[in-house]
Structure formats: C-alpha cells, structure tokens
Amino acid sequence: MTDATEQRPGSANAVAAGSAAHTDAAFSGAAVPSRAAAPPGAPDLAASRSGGVYRSGAAAPDTLPSVMRQALFHAPGDVQIVQVPVPTPGPGELLVRVEVALVCGTDVKTYRRGHPVLLAEAPAPFGHEYCGVVAAVGAGAEEFVVGDRVSSANSAPCGHCFFCRREQLSLCENIQPLLNGAYADYLLVPARIVEVNMFRVPHGMEPERAALLEPLACVLKGLEVGDVGPGTTVGVVGLGPIGLMMTYAAARRGARVIAVVRNDGKLAAARAVGAAEVVDLRTAGGDAAAVVRALTEQGKGVDVAVEAVGRPEVWDFAVAMVRRGGVVNFFGGCEQGSVANIDTYRLHYEELCLTAAFHHTPRHVRMAAEVLARVDFPHRTLVTHRYTLDELTSALRAAGRETEVKGFIKAAVIP
Numbered sequence: 001m002t003d004a005t006e007q008r009p010g011s012a013n014a015v016a017a018g019s020a021a022h023t024d025a026a027f028s029g030a031a032v033p034s035r036a037a038a039p040p041g042a043p044d045l046a047a048s049r050s051g052g053v054y055r056s057g058a059a060a061p062d063t064l065p066s067v068m069r070q071a072l073f074h075a076p077g078d079v080q081i082v083q084v085p086v087p088t089p090g091p092g093e094l095l096v097r098v099e100v101a102l103v104c105g106t107d108v109k110t111y112r113r114g115h116p117v118l119l120a121e122a123p124a125p126f127g128h129e130y131c132g133v134v135a136a137v138g139a140g141a142e143e144f145v146v147g148d149r150v151s152s153a154n155s156a157p158c159g160h161c162f163f164c165r166r167e168q169l170s171l172c173e174n175i176q177p178l179l180n181g182a183y184a185d186y187l188l189v190p191a192r193i194v195e196v197n198m199f200r201v202p203h204g205m206e207p208e209r210a211a212l213l214e215p216l217a218c219v220l221k222g223l224e225v226g227d228v229g230p231g232t233t234v235g236v237v238g239l240g241p242i243g244l245m246m247t248y249a250a251a252r253r254g255a256r257v258i259a260v261v262r263n264d265g266k267l268a269a270a271r272a273v274g275a276a277e278v279v280d281l282r283t284a285g286g287d288a289a290a291v292v293r294a295l296t297e298q299g300k301g302v303d304v305a306v307e308a309v310g311r312p313e314v315w316d317f318a319v320a321m322v323r324r325g326g327v328v329n330f331f332g333g334c335e336q337g338s339v340a341n342i343d344t345y346r347l348h349y350e351e352l353c354l355t356a357a358f359h360h361t362p363r364h365v366r367m368a369a370e371v372l373a374r375v376d377f378p379h380r381t382l383v384t385h386r387y388t389l390d391e392l393t394s395a396l397r398a399a400g401r402e403t404e405v406k407g408f409i410k411a412a413v414i415p
C-alpha cells in the first residue's frame with residue numbers, strides 16, 4: 001500500500017503526490033514492505049490503514065435498489081444478463097457498486113470452454129477485474145466506508161496451508177472464495193479479500209486504470225522470473241494486455257525488450273509501452289525466432305523469454321529465442337491436457353532454466369498499486385474499447401477474437 005493509495009477520496013492531489021515519489025523501485029518490490037515482517041497472508045495492509053485516520057463507516061442500505069443486473073455464465077457461449085436481488089454484505093464483506101469491469105483473458109477462456117476452477121457450478125456470476133465505489137459495509141469491515149473508491153485482487157491466500165507456510169502464496173490451497181461477479185451493477189467482495197488484498201483508489205485515478213490491479217499483480221510476479229533489469233534483453237511473445245504490461249514493466253526496470261507481434265495495433269502498442277525492438281511475425285519469414293536472436297548481442301538469443309499467449313507452439317517459440325544459460329518464463333497457461341516438447345539436449349547442455357509464474361501474492365498486489373500510481377502507466381494503451389453490461393457478449397467475443405475489432409487490446413464493461 002502506498003501513501004497515494006492511503007489517501008481518502010477528496011484529499012489533495014493523491015495521484016500527483018504519489019507519482020512524484022515513485023521510482024523504479026516499485027518494480028523490484030524494494031519500495032514494498034517485506035512479507036517477512038508478517039506471517040504469510042497476514043493483513044499487513046490493514047495494519048497500515050489503522051490508527052483512527054478513517055472515520056468508521058456504516059452501511060446505507062436504504063439508498064440501495066432491491067434488484068440489480070448481473071451476468072450469469074450458463075454454459076460455454078451462453079452468458080445471460082439477469083435481474084437478481086442486491087446482496088447484503090455479511091461479516092467482513094463489502095458491497096461495491098461497479099464503475100467498470102475489465103475483460104480478462106481468463107473470462108474469455110471461461111466463455112469459450114467453461115472453467116473447472118474459477119466457476120464450479122453454472123449458472124455462475126463472473127468477472128473479477130473491477131473498480132467501484134463501496135455501497136454497503138459488512139460488520140467488521142469498517143476500515144472502508146460507503147463512498148470509498150476501491151479495487152481488489154480476485155483472491156487472497158489463507159496464510160496457514162502447506163503452500164502458504166512455504167511462502168508460495170499463489171499456490172494457496174484455500175483460495176476460495178474467489179471474487180466473481182464484477183459484470184454486474186453491484187459486486188459482493190469476500191471478507192478475506194477485503195482484509196488482505198483490497199485497495200482504496202487514489203483520488204483522481206481513472207477507474208479503468210485502477211481496475212488493472214489484478215492482472216498487473218500477476219505481471220509483476222511474472223517479472224521476478226529471471227533477472228530482469230539493466231543489461232538484460234527480454235523477449236516477449238504475445239502482446240495482449242499481459243504481454244504489453246510485461247513489456248512496460250521490464251522496460252521500466254531497465255531491460256531491453258524485443259516484442260514479437262502479429263498485428264499493427266499491437267505493434268504500435270508495443271512501441272508505445274517501451275519495446276526497444278518489435279519483430280513482426282507477418283514479415284519475419286519462416287524462422288522468426290532467428291530474427292529475434294539476430295537482434296541480441298552476438299546473436300546468442302534473449303536472456304529471458306516470456307511466453308504470454310498460452311499455446312504450446314508459442315511455448316516452443318519462447319524456447320527457440322532464449323540464449324544458452326537463459327531463462328524461459330511460461331506465463332501463458334495452456335488448455336488442460338496440453339503437452340510441450342522440450343529439447344533435452346538444449347535443456348541440459350545449454351543449461352536452460354524453464355519455469356513458470358502463475359497468479360499473484362499480496363506483495364505483488366501492493367506492488368501493482370504502486371505501479372498504477374506512476375504517471376507513465378499506459379492504461380489508455382491497454383484499455384481500448386468500451387461496452388455496456390448488456391453488450392458483454394460482444395466484449396467477450398472481441399477479446400476472444402471471434403469478432404475482429406480494429407485496434408482492440410482490452411475491453412472495459414461499464415454497467
């Protein structure tokens with residue numbers, strides 16, 4: 001949590017004050033309090049929010065409507081907007097009036113083929129990247145008050161399971177309840193998420209920027225794979241919102257980024273967020289990985305290769321562009337049952353490090369809040385199209401490339 005995000009709405013110029021203070025330390029986590037001070041999963045953000053700075057809030061249920069619109073996932077390809085009762089927040093929970101929900105790649109996969117983990121039972125509400133305003137406060141969640149502008153991650157680790165005790169918080173076995181239901185007029189945020197991974201949005205920050213908190217947290221965690229910094233060349237293949245944020249953050253950490261793209265909109269976006277070189281798959285010829293390698297020192301290959309697509313053939317491409325002794329970060333999750341072929345000769349005799357990064361931890365969510373407050377954070381390059389809640393299906397189709405929308409990177413759904 002940054003000073004900027006601590007600001008109450010209405011306080012003076014929180015964004016500008018925060019931005020001026022932010023340095024590239026935000027990308028390394030150096031500016032973020034260490035988890036070592038608190039047990040895994042402990043609400044160390046909450047500790048910094050205490051001290052009587054904020055007036056205690058009270059729910060204002062009489063101002064709320066009794067029904068609202070909510071998107072329900074019934075089956076792949078079948079999402080319906082229905083009227084449901086506005087929920088009442090239970091202990092520790094918050095009810096948030098959604099200002100904007102962003103379409104995540106996971107939502108697109110869910111729309112296309114369902115999701116065994118995120119949505120167990122259909123029909124299910126979905127959508128998890130959001131910014132909104134607190135509309136009602138459950139008992140015990142009084143660190144937030146009605147009217148606070150907030151954003152949060154979509155889960156929070158339990159702090160005591162096998163993996164949490166080993167500081168592998170992204171693998172927490174008790175990740176439920178997940179946040180789902182941002183494609184709606186109102187969203188109920190589970191208590192543990194409120195306690196651990198919820199942020200007050202700095203005054204003046206656009207909702208679409210604040211709503212990028214969760215995917216940016218995943219990206220910042222992913223960038224800890226390999227030693228990304230000055231003197232490093234990073235190859236990023238797949239320049240969707242995730243690949244673009246990877247490019248931005250790696251470049252701000254001082255790395256030289258080579259982006260691999262296949263359309264004009266993404267080519268321009270990659271340059272806009274800081275790619276030093278852009279390789280266009282349409283003109284690179286048969287061996288595009290060789291074109292990438294040719295752009296590196298002595299043609300050896302990139303130091304760190306990031307796969308941000310989630311398809312086995314692109315995993316192969318990422319391995320093909322890395323140098324001997326380099327690191328491959330398989331960031332894009334493939335469909336269950338996918339198998340990648342690994343050249344064992346290269347893996348062993350060239351000492352490749354093949355690894356992956358998944359999800360986020362509270363530390364990375366805090367880092368994301370810091371990075372969002374930087375003046376140069378390129379949210380307008382990332383969020384390119386807007387849809388109403390009733391147009392959600394169009395947004396999901398555009399994000400899944402079922403319908404071709406020029407210049408599309410990421411969709412915002414505005415209820």
Ligand SMILES: [Zn+2]
Pocket residue numbers: 104105106128129214215
């Ligand atoms: Zn997401």
Ligand SMILES: [Zn+2]
Pocket residue numbers: 157158159160161162163164171172173174
């Ligand atoms: Zn856990």
